Amino acid sequence: MSTSRSTFLYLLLSCLPSLLAAQPADVSPEHDFIMARLAAHGGEYDTALRLMDRVLRKSPGDPVLLFERASMLVDAQRFPRAESELRKLVEREPDFYDANRLLGRLLLDRSGGSPGRIEEALLYLKSAYRIMPDDLASGLTVAQILVATERFDEAAGILATVVERAPDNRTANYSYAQVLTRLGRSDESRVYLERAVAADPTFAPAIFQLVDIYQKSREWLKAAELLQPLLEDDPLNDDLQRQQAFFFLRGGEPAEAKRILEPLVAADGRDERSRFFLAEALAELEQFPEAEAIYRQLLEHDPDNVDFLVSFGLTQMGNRDFAGAAKTFDRLLGIESANEPIRRLARTQLAAIAHHEADYEQSLQQALAVLDGSERLNHQGINIALDIYRRQQRWSEAVELLDRMISTFGEEPFLFARRLEFLLYADRMAEAAEVAEKLRAAESGRLMVAEVYVQAKKFPEAIELLELLRTEKPREITLLFQLGAVLERVGRYEESEAEFESVLALDPDHAPTLNYLGYMWADRGVNLDRAAVMLEKAVGIEPKNGAYLDSLGWVYFRLGRLELAEKYLVRAAEVVPDDPTIQEHLGDLYRKQGDSDRALDFYRTALGLDPEPKELEGLKVKIAELEKRN
Numbered sequence: 001m002s003t004s005r006s007t008f009l010y011l012l013l014s015c016l017p018s019l020l021a022a023q024p025a026d027v028s029p030e031h032d033f034i035m036a037r038l039a040a041h042g043g044e045y046d047t048a049l050r051l052m053d054r055v056l057r058k059s060p061g062d063p064v065l066l067f068e069r070a071s072m073l074v075d076a077q078r079f080p081r082a083e084s085e086l087r088k089l090v091e092r093e094p095d096f097y098d099a100n101r102l103l104g105r106l107l108l109d110r111s112g113g114s115p116g117r118i119e120e121a122l123l124y125l126k127s128a129y130r131i132m133p134d135d136l137a138s139g140l141t142v143a144q145i146l147v148a149t150e151r152f153d154e155a156a157g158i159l160a161t162v163v164e165r166a167p168d169n170r171t172a173n174y175s176y177a178q179v180l181t182r183l184g185r186s187d188e189s190r191v192y193l194e195r196a197v198a199a200d201p202t203f204a205p206a207i208f209q210l211v212d213i214y215q216k217s218r219e220w221l222k223a224a225e226l227l228q229p230l231l232e233d234d235p236l237n238d239d240l241q242r243q244q245a246f247f248f249l250r251g252g253e254p255a256e257a258k259r260i261l262e263p264l265v266a267a268d269g270r271d272e273r274s275r276f277f278l279a280e281a282l283a284e285l286e287q288f289p290e291a292e293a294i295y296r297q298l299l300e301h302d303p304d305n306v307d308f309l310v311s312f313g314l315t316q317m318g319n320r321d322f323a324g325a326a327k328t329f330d331r332l333l334g335i336e337s338a339n340e341p342i343r344r345l346a347r348t349q350l351a352a353i354a355h356h357e358a359d360y361e362q363s364l365q366q367a368l369a370v371l372d373g374s375e376r377l378n379h380q381g382i383n384i385a386l387d388i389y390r391r392q393q394r395w396s397e398a399v400e401l402l403d404r405m406i407s408t409f410g411e412e413p414f415l416f417a418r419r420l421e422f423l424l425y426a427d428r429m430a431e432a433a434e435v436a437e438k439l440r441a442a443e444s445g446r447l448m449v450a451e452v453y454v455q456a457k458k459f460p461e462a463i464e465l466l467e468l469l470r471t472e473k474p475r476e477i478t479l480l481f482q483l484g485a486v487l488e489r490v491g492r493y494e495e496s497e498a499e500f501e502s503v504l505a506l507d508p509d510h511a512p513t514l515n516y517l518g519y520m521w522a523d524r525g526v527n528l529d530r531a532a533v534m535l536e537k538a539v540g541i542e543p544k545n546g547a548y549l550d551s552l553g554w555v556y557f558r559l560g561r562l563e564l565a566e567k568y569l570v571r572a573a574e575v576v577p578d579d580p581t582i583q584e585h586l587g588d589l590y591r592k593q594g595d596s597d598r599a600l601d602f603y604r605t606a607l608g609l610d611p612e613p614k615e616l617e618g619l620k621v622k623i624a625e626l627e628k629r630n
Contacts, residue, residue: 029055033065036072045076063093071102079110090124101128101138108141118145129158136166143175152182163192170199174206186213201229220251238264242274249277254284272298280311286544288319306338313349320577322353329353344370348381355384356578358610364388371401377409386418391610395426413439417448424456440465450482459490477503481513488520496520514538515548522555531555539568546576554585557592565589580611584619591626600626 036051052069059065066089073082086103090096104124111117122145129138139162146155159176166172173196177189190213196206207226214223224247231240245260261278264271275294282291295312302308313328329346332338338346351366367385371378382405389398402419409415416439423432436452439445446469453462466483473479484499500517503510514534521531535552542548553568566589572582587602603623611619 029058033068037068040072040075045072045078048072049076063089063096063099067096067099067102070099074102074106079106082106083110090127094127095131097128097131097135100124100131101135104128104138105141108145115149118149121145133161134165136162136169136172140171140175143179147175147179147182152179155179156183163195167195168199170196170203170206173199174203177206177209181209189213197226202233204230215247218250220247220249221253223247224251224253224256238268238271238274242271242277245274245277245281249281249284254281257281258285272302276308276311279315283311283315283318286318288315291315292319304335304337306332306335306342309335310342310345313346317349317352322356326350326353341376344374344378344381348378348384351381351384355388360388360391368401371405377405377412377414379414382415382418386422389422390425393425395422398422399426399428411438413442413445413448416445417452420449421452421456424452424458447479447482454482454486454489459486462486463490475506477506477510480506481510481516484513485516488516493520493524509537509541511538511541511545511548514541515545515551518555519551522551522558525558528555528559532559544575546572546579546582549575550579550582550585553589557585557589562589562593578609580606580609580615580619583609584611584615584622587622591622596626596629 032051032055036048036055039045039048039051049069049072052065052072056062056065056069066085070082070085070089073079073085083103083106086099086106089099090103093099101124104121104127107117107121107124111121122142125138125142125145129135129142132138139158143155143158143162146152146158156176156179159172159179162172163169163176173192177192177196180186180189180192190210193206193210193213196203197210200206207230211223211226214220214226224244227240227244227247231237231244234240241260241264245257245264248254248260249257257277258281261274261281264274265278268274276298279291279294279298282288282294292312292315295308295315298308299305299312309328309332313325313332316322316325316328329349332346333343347366347370351363351370354360354363354366364385367381367388370381371385374381382401385401386398389395389401399419399422402415402422406412406415406419416435420432420435420439423429423435436449439449446465450462450465450469453459453465463483463486466479466486469479470476470483480499480503484496484503487493487496487499497517497520500513503513504517507513515538518531518535518538521527522535532552532555535548535555538548539545539552549568549572553565553570553572556562556565556568569582569586569589572579573586576582583602583606587599587606589599590596590602591599600623603619603626607616607619607623
């Protein structure tokens, strides 16, 4: 029967005193050395040191033996003598790695915080690391001393070599990230924090620092993912759950946020932050009544809470309760604690409400007032003002506004694109060509130029540019979709269908293409059965998309399935009540059913919703025909 190594060692140590007493006087040094090591292992330090002295009398200058005796002195806690002997050894053998390392550790452990002793320890530990660069523990210790004494540049140099040799070492990567941050190189620290977390997904210090970085770069879903291992270790941590829900909410995953927040709110109805985040998630999911109910409850207890009021007002906007939203934002402007960015947001929403109500002069004044002196680019305010200028064909004023914005905020692509659009409206083609050339210099700007050409109804120019881009990126879905849409606008239906079919070959679930091609066929009265299948699929993907609901209702109308047509057209009008096309489609439906009065109501509603010129003339004809018949 074999005996395990540990059992054998225990038996040998238990017999050590008798073995030593029985050994002859002329035993070999090798025998004494082995017995000394065994004695030290068993805590018999006096015996071990006596045997080592006997070995050293036969080899007095052997550095390995001197190091072994010094190590035994350390183990025996005879530190002054160990330190003395290690100093002598290192002086004689300056490149003796083990001696440098042991002396450095001994001096550091016994420094008592003395700067002089720490510096001395650092000297020997540096030597050990220089001699043996694979000694990561010594490298990390040297770096930690340098950090503690605020020598960050030197620490960065040491840690750079450590992480190069041990890229998966959690401590090394985290320490290097801290040093880089102290040196003002935070952008570089990210990769090392990510390595530390990859090595240990529950390493909280690195996780929370990396979460801060992801928040600043608005990588919300990455931040949410980082917290998951911590939550698996501590599933009852409400703060972590709430934080993860917030990240999901900001990352465009309101359903995930809702899943986390509902149990938190159910467990503690006084948890205002969780209730607030839940209301935001519900609003994102377009569950507006539920969201508004929570906001009202929160505001009952804290009526002047700026965050609550902002979110409540935006939810009312989403729910198309413009009168209620106007009251909320007016109330917000009356609160002294609301800072200037919040006030600008409120005034921008009031401009949007006036715009929706077709009070264009009031809306324009409010939008321009918001834009004057703004420290940040206000896309919504600019778009409101430009839409009014476009409606009123005030091209020069629009260009002047954009020039002011460019002088304030620099050559932002968004501003350049809008400037190009209004130069095209104004037929200032030479200036437009200069702006287009500048935008086209950047790859991302070329598609933007094409989109502007479409907006300004410069379809030949748009098609030429999109076809050029397609040759460079023949599988780019955005390009193919845009080209298909423009070709349809100019009546090149077969080519348009080919582009849309190319998109669906790449992505059969591309809902915008399913809708566009399906509606195009429905409007032309061709391929109606396939169009119905495509539009049913599009609505299945986005069941609350008003445009898709309208398209599906329209194809059913074309197929003569009027009950289904009414179902989806009514639902579309509920989702988008101010779309003139949907209102006209409902008029056509009721006219087909013989209900002239209801048809007239919808036609007149459509007429008041600022339809496109080609729709406008058709509506007038339909209204005149029904009025004459009645």
